[in-house]
Amino acid sequence: xxxxxxxxxxxxxxxxxxxxxxxxxxxxxxxxxxxxxxxxxxxxxxxxxxxxxxxxxxxxxxxxxxxxxxxxxxxxxxxxxxxxxxxxxxxxxxxxxxxxxxxxxxxxxxxxxxxxxxxxxxxxxxxxxxxxxxxxxxxxxxxxxxxxxxxxxxxxxxxxxxxxxxxxxxxxxxxxxxxxxxxxxxxxxxxxxxxxxxxxxxxxxxxxxxxxxxxxxxxxxxxxxxxxxxxxxxxxxxxxxxxx
Amino acid sequence: xxxxxxxxxxxxxxxxxxxxxxxxxxxxxxxxxxxxxxxxxxxxxxxxxxxxxxxxxxxxxxxxxxxxxxxxxxxxxxxxxxxxxxxxxxxxxxxxxxxxxxxxxxxxxxxxxxxxxxxxxxxxxxxxxxxxxxxxxxxxxxxxxxxxxxxxxxxxxxxxxxxxxxxxxxxxxxxxxxxxxxxxxxxxxxxxxxxxxxxxxxxxxxxxxxxxxxxxxxxxxxxxxxxxxxxxxxxxxxxxxxxxxxxxxxxxxxxxxxxxxxxxxxxxxxxxxxxxxxxxxxxxxxxxxxxxxxxxxxxxxxxxxxxxxxxxxxxxxx
Numbered sequence: 001x002x003x004x005x006x007x008x009x010x011x012x013x014x015x016x017x018x019x020x021x022x023x024x025x026x027x028x029x030x031x032x033x034x035x036x037x038x039x040x041x042x043x044x045x046x047x048x049x050x051x052x053x054x055x056x057x058x059x060x061x062x063x064x065x066x067x068x069x070x071x072x073x074x075x076x077x078x079x080x081x082x083x084x085x086x087x088x089x090x091x092x093x094x095x096x097x098x099x100x101x102x103x104x105x106x107x108x109x110x111x112x113x114x115x116x117x118x119x120x121x122x123x124x125x126x127x128x129x130x131x132x133x134x135x136x137x138x139x140x141x142x143x144x145x146x147x148x149x150x151x152x153x154x155x156x157x158x159x160x161x162x163x164x165x166x167x168x169x170x171x172x173x174x175x176x177x178x179x180x181x182x183x184x185x186x187x188x189x190x191x192x193x194x195x196x197x198x199x200x201x202x203x204x205x206x207x208x209x210x211x212x213x214x215x216x217x218x219x220x221x222x223x224x225x226x227x228x229x230x231x232x233x234x235x236x237x238x239x240x241x242x243x244x
Numbered sequence: 245x246x247x248x249x250x251x252x253x254x255x256x257x258x259x260x261x262x263x264x265x266x267x268x269x270x271x272x273x274x275x276x277x278x279x280x281x282x283x284x285x286x287x288x289x290x291x292x293x294x295x296x297x298x299x300x301x302x303x304x305x306x307x308x309x310x311x312x313x314x315x316x317x318x319x320x321x322x323x324x325x326x327x328x329x330x331x332x333x334x335x336x337x338x339x340x341x342x343x344x345x346x347x348x349x350x351x352x353x354x355x356x357x358x359x360x361x362x363x364x365x366x367x368x369x370x371x372x373x374x375x376x377x378x379x380x381x382x383x384x385x386x387x388x389x390x391x392x393x394x395x396x397x398x399x400x401x402x403x404x405x406x407x408x409x410x411x412x413x414x415x416x417x418x419x420x421x422x423x424x425x426x427x428x429x430x431x432x433x434x435x436x437x438x439x440x441x442x443x444x445x446x447x448x449x450x451x452x453x454x455x456x457x458x459x460x461x462x463x464x465x466x467x468x469x470x471x472x473x474x475x476x477x478x479x480x481x482x483x484x485x486x487x488x489x490x491x492x493x494x495x496x497x498x499x500x501x502x503x504x505x506x507x508x509x510x511x512x513x514x515x516x517x518x519x520x521x522x523x524x525x526x527x528x529x530x531x532x533x534x535x536x537x538x539x540x541x542x543x544x545x546x547x548x549x550x551x552x553x554x555x556x557x558x559x560x561x562x
Contacts, residue, residue: 001351003351004350005351007347008340011339011341012344086301086331089300089301090324090327090331091329091349091395092321092325
């Protein structure tokens with residue numbers, strides 16, 4: 001049964017424009033634009049690092065955010081709010097099979113999105129290899145868990161599709177604009193940086209940039225915040241999530 | 245467990261509560277193997293709640309339910325393999341085609357039916373590549389029947405099965421169900437169309453305010469609960485003020501209503517002679533409507549015109 005459910009959810013994902021575009025195409029487009037403008041030559045703004053080397057780890061945050069905060073929770077709420085999970089109760093199928101399939105499909109989007117981004121960086125803009133590749137993979141996984149955890153929490157809190165969409169947008173847009181995922185934090189005034197310090201994705205991008213560039217910052221705080229986000233979201237979702 | 249001793253669908257003493265409200269109050273429903281059983285009653289009477297308990301979607305506060313010998317709550321997997329369900333509220337995920345819906349539902353069952361054949365039968369063969377949410381209301385309704393029949397079920401539960409269907413599609417659905425019923429399919433359905441229930445059902449249960457008010461074959465129900473009121477139609481006499489005045493003048497037990505070009509007259513049995521006299525004086529031959537399940541429904545649910553309700557009381561006593 002699960003392979004059929006996975007095929008079903010995959011085809012539905014292929015027809016779902018927002019996550020396909022904002023997960024796969026948009027980060028690459030942003031890289032092409034800013035990489036095209038600034039190239040990857042050492043720049044004083046980044047303390048002698050290239051713009052592309054600094055940007056690519058940050059843009060990974062865009063992929064994680066759209067899959068974890070938008071696509072994943074909206075898909076779950078769609079099935080629940082329309083009564084489809086309820087319909088499944090009259091069959092031998094388990095609603096969890098559909099939600100697991102959606103999780104898998106969204107993880108595939110993340111893997112493809114990150115892969116496309118890195119490939120574009122390496123091939124077109126002379127992106128340098130990561131300094132700590134294993135740490136980078138681990139931090140990407142932890143950051144993804146934090147985003148999908150927040151998504152699960154959104155799906156647990158929202159009762160209707162409209163509510164889920166509203167909450168997801170309220171979380172998603174600050175996450176992509178105020179965390180260094182698109183606009184570098186170095187350009188922001190203190191007030192805005194206070195806000196960015198409250199957003200988990202800021203720490204994810206900080207840690208991803210450390211792993212890629214070895215910028216020397218301590219990432220202890222970042223790891224603690226991301227781990228804490230995962231734990232809090234898991235606990236909150238376990239308490240609040242309803243199948244119907 | 246012997247199917248002969250116990251009805252194939254056997255629900256007893258089912259009670260459903262929503263907070264302080266008791267939606268279903270110790271109601272039950274039985275269907276022998278191969279029977280078509282209808283559940284009728286006003287909106288809010290608890291039809292859907294009772295059906296959902298039997299389908300295993302809702303857990304009742306009290307009651308014993310067996311479907312094909314399985315307890316829907318404790319034995320969900322085995323019970324849902326032999327049962328097909330059409331819910332009142334249709335729900336299709338967006339961005340999924342008819343074909344994909346069928347395939348994924350088929351994957352739930354070890355030995356599913358050929359969905360191509362089913363789609364053909366229900367007039368959806370040309371819609372396979374269309375998204376389910378973009379189908380018309382009637383097509384969505386027919387797709388829900390296809391999905392309900394996809395596991396070659398031994399019993400189907402159909403909540404308002406022909407809701408939103410045009411008369412031709414309704415006939416098609418009826419014929420298809422009747423054909424499968426001939427092959428042994430047990431059917432439990434709810435409907436607001438009394439002629440549909442009368443046409444399809446071997447037995448009918450009338451649910452009023454969460455309790456079964458009456459049950460029996462349509463003929464038994466009509467005999468016992470349709471009331472004694474005669475319903476006469478006087479065609480072409482809607483504008484006949486003289487006749488209307490004469491009939492209205494008869495007073496108690498005679499109710500006269502104009503309906504377009506016709507005059508409708510409800511007559512209590514003890515006033516029939518007077519009405520016949522008035523009619524022959526006006527040289528009028530009435531058309532008498534046979535008592536139907538609709539009269540039963542109206543009587544038992546207390547939604548009938550006053551004289552008919554009186555008769556229902558008498559019918560209960562006798």
